Structures are given as C-alpha cells and as structure tokens.
Amino acid sequence: MSGLENFLFSFFNLKVMATYLPLVAQGLALTVLLALLIVVAGLALGLALAVLRSFGIRPLNWLIIFTVDLFRALPPLVIIVLLFFGLPTLGIGLSGFAATWLSLTLVLMAFSEEIYWAGITAVPKGQWEAARSTGLSFLQTLRMVVLPQALRITIPPLTNRTIAITKGTALGSVVGVAEILGASQSAMSFSANPSALTLGAIAYLVLFIPVVALGRWIETRFAWKR
C-alpha cells in the first residue's frame, strides 16, 4: 500500500466509519445533553453567586471568592478525577456522567460569577442612586435596572467561556462517559482503526461550528447600540 492509501485506510475508512456511526452519533447526543445541563446549571449558579455577592455581606463574600478562585485555579480534569475517584471513598458514588457534569458546572459557575460580578460593578453608581431615590428597593433595583445593563456587557465573555467549557465535555471520556470522544475511542479499539476518531472530530465540528456561529451572532446582536 502507498502512503496515501495507508493514510486513507487508517483515517478515512468508510466501512469502519459506517459501522461505528451509530455509536458516535449516540456520543454526540450525550455530549449535547451533558453540555446543555452544564450550561444551564453553571450560568444559573454563577448568577446566583454574583447576586448574593452584591449584598456585600463580608464573610459570605469571602466564601464566594474562595470558592470561585478554587474552581478557576484547578484544571477541570483534576476536579473530575477528584470527584469521580475521591467521593466514593467518602461513601458518595458518582457516575462518570454526574462527576463530569458537576465538575464542569462548578467551573462554569466560578468563571461566570466573575464575569457577572464584573458586569454588575461596571454599572455606574448613579444608576443605583437614581433608582433607590425613587423608592425602588435594593432587589428591585438590581433586577430591573442593574442586571439588564450588566448582562448586556457580560454576553460576549460569557459566550466565549460557555463554548470553552462545553468543549471540556471531552474530558468525560477519562471517567468512562461515552460522549463523542469516549464513543470514538471505544470504536477505535473495537475496530483497531483510527477512522472512528475522524468520525468523532466530524461530530465535534457538526456540534460546535453552529455553537461558535451562534456565539458570534449573539455578540453582535447584543453589542451596545449607541
């Protein structure tokens, strides 16, 4: 076999790809599910922490900052491995899926909290003062005056961070989650042919090119109109 034939046989073996398409497609579905659950929970928890932080309760804020810094400092894979192999020793067993979801959710929570917080503090003090001077409460002001402005400036960094975290779902393959990468790796070992990995890469492109394009659209859509 020539070099090119060899390459095509190894990486673009249509027979292998056809055989394992269903397996990788299932992996794609699992990746989408995992990513959605991470994005929803991570962004909601991050917002909740940023709102709590805005109350300015000192000890609580130290706790929030510590938690956030912890999950921003640790590599996501380390958190996944710790939760998956560490928690069972405390009697709490987590599936690979749950450990991956929880880890990446905590990481997204931490990064998005910082982004939301930066957005909240970027809203001028005069906005708070004007709203409070009309009798609006702290929470009403936060919800109706400050957050709408804060969220708007946080959309580009949040979009970027969200895309980065959802790509981290590939780390689940380390703890046996049959998401795209995990499924492709199994297929590769069954077939003893790396074409399954090519299929995995295609699945990632199918999933993330629209996500990246959506991110770009959201960024331009929410750019400040002056």
Add this chain to the structure above:
Amino acid sequence: MPVSADAPRPIVDARGLWKRYGALTVLHGVDLSVAERELVFIIGPSGSGKSTLLRCLNRLEEPDDGSIHVDGIELLSPKTDINAARRRIGMVFQSFNLYPHMTARQNVMLALRKVLGKSRDEADSIAAAALHRVGLGERMDHHPAQLSGGQQQRVAIARAIALEPRVMLFDEPTSALDPELVGGVLNVMRELRESGMTMVVVSHEMAFARAAADRVVFMADGQKLEEGPPAQIFGDPQHERTRAFIRQIDRH
C-alpha cells in the same frame, strides 16, 4: 421657644447633621429647614459638603449624627420604611442617571409601576403627562442615548415629579450641560417652582438663584456660614468667605 399651633411645619427639617469619611469631617452639625412651597438654594465652594447635605436628605448618604424629618417622617429612625419615604422626595442628579436600556417613557413608568403599584395604563398616562410637562411629549419613546443632555435631564425631572413628591432635591442639575441647553432645564425648574413645588437646589446658576430662590444658603467647609434672601446674600453678604465666593462667581 414655644411653637404656635398654626405655624406650618417645615417639609424638610434637618438638625445637627454630622457626616465623616474616616478622618475627614464633611458636615459639622448642619441644620436645614425648608418650608412648604419654598425654594432654597445652596451655594458654596466645591467640596464644601453641598452634595453630601442634599444626599443625606433622602438618606443616599447616612449621617453619623443628627435628625431629619421630611414631611413629618423621621428619616433616620430604624423603624422608617426608607423606600416608602423616598417616594415623597424626588432627586435630580448632575449626571442625569437615566436608565439607558429603557425609553424615556419607561424611565418614568418604572417607579410608578413598582413603587406606587399603578396599573400599566395608569402609569403610562401619568408618564405621558409628566413628559409633556417637561416639553418632551414628542420624544417619549426615545432611548436616553438618542436625547441631548438637556432633554435627558428633563426626563430625569419628569421621572421624579411623576411620583408627586413633597420636595424635590436638585444636585447641580445643569453643571453637565452645554450652555445652550441650560435654559430649557431652568425653565422646567421655574415652572415647577411656580406650581408650588418645594425645592432644594444646589447649583452655580446665580442668575436663577437671584430670580427664583426664596432663600440662599452659603456653605463652606461643611458648615452653613450664612443664609438669607437672595438680595441680601448677593447684595450685602455678611461673611468674608461669602463675599469672596460671590466675587469669584460674578467674575465668570
């Protein structure tokens, strides 16, 4: 001193206000009383505590000591619902502080809906009336970024008066405006004053003070040095610092 039963109670009655920022004392036991329908003008050099005094009057700033009654409510009492009290006290800021994500109409409607609990229709017609009153009936659905500074400040005034406050506080309402836009804002303030609104105005618009104020208060270094009718403060100031300040202002 005996108070006669029919003496009108001042709308604003602040006594012995102290305010410190760390080692810096910004208000040294200031008293300020404002009668119903009165327009009190506060002048003084930059940093003399004018804004701080004004912001104490709706508790945007928390005085360290003293008492403040507004419309009979003890503002500094822990039992006071400060949000309920603030709807009786309108405030207009140097930097307008309109909500940039809302139209002029929505800016005015927000507190009508959420604080006074008006229905959407009711809030809408009150907001429209307030915006017409400040001459912005044609611009109700513009966002702040689409309005000039003078128009924004008039929307801010509409936002405050729509709540029918008992007193309006103005903190340098025209200082951020291009000179040609000052007149429109002053006209709205003059109209308010003629309608009987009680007003406390911090401003450098001396011509407006001469024409419209009932009383002028001169502050320096966190103290009220002198107060009186405009003719006296501008024509025959008693205190050397007042004289120096007015000379300096008149030179401009």
